[in-house]
Amino acid sequence: MTKKNILITGASGLIGKRLTEFLLQKGHNVSHLGRSAKKGEIPSFVWNVEQMQMDVSALKGIDTVIHLAGAGIADKRWSEKRKQEILESRTQSTALLEATLKNTNNEVKHFISASAIGYYGFDLKGELYDEQSAPGTDYLASVTRQWEESIDKLIELPLRVAKLRIGIVLSDKGGALEPMVVPVKLFVGSPLASGKQMLSWIHIDDLCNMFIHLVENESLQGAYNGTGPYAVSNEDFTKAIARQLKRPLFLPKVPAFFLKLVLGEMANLIIYGSDVSSKKIQASGYQFQFNTLEESLQNLLDKK
């Protein structure tokens, strides 16, 4: 296996931290590009996406860029200003990378970007989505579609471009799992909204291994769904957490109108879901480390 020199953007986040550990373990060289310089052993470079400026020395010797940067979808309520930030932190950061790659001497050949299953939109029809499915029309689908359009421009440079449409990442270090686990632990857990909405989850270690699969297999290009082997309903997911924690679930479902009242439009993230297929990445040779939700929850919740 050829050792790669990889620059990761947004590497201080949930996925970037774990992915850095995995890439180093596999013998690759890693450096980071973020909004502030970080101390430590990993070389760290700075960019300012709003001002379209970046330290071009970040690209010296780099052959692969992994682009993860983006303002957190669920970090704050979706005001108009926040919605703009969610979009531009992705499209403008990609445009900055494109312009810098175009206008400097560099050896980058391969660009792998995070995308999201939000691309397919909030499912209302119970469909199974694969990489050929059309993009959705809601706000997040529109953000993801525009983000992917900005990524696809890099093909013209020319670069080998791959996009991983990431599902709901399960980790013991943050992200979506903790807010689902805490109420169950405190005996106040219950399914949300109809409970029927499908959650396309993925264990963070499988996601990192998928990124490595894309780094190391040079023929893989285009979009891949970064989801687990199967999706489950919100109700079944909540029950699986309760079983793992040996807690009862006795409260009624939390109604959708209440979630909307508390969270505003962002409640759509919880009220709706989608069933997204990982067949394409499996057909490319990827084998899951965690084949069931139960194995994933056991691995993550037993550590707590």
Ligand SMILES: NC(=O)c1ccc[n+]([C@@H]2O[C@H](COP(=O)([O-])OP(=O)(O)OC[C@H]3O[C@@H](n4cnc5c(N)ncnc54)[C@H](OP(=O)(O)O)[C@@H]3O)[C@@H](O)[C@H]2O)c1
């Ligand atoms: N976690 C999930 O469940 C999930 C699901 C689907 C898709 N994704 C996508 O995968 C990517 C990585 O996810 P993650 O969970 O690791 O996210 P995260 O923990 O929120 O980290 C994202 C990183 O992006 C950078 N960032 C934040 N706001 C920014 C802004 N306004 N402009 C430029 N950079 C900014 C930050 O790095 P610096 O501070 O170092 O600049 C931050 O650590 C994201 O694009 C996310 O949308 C994640």
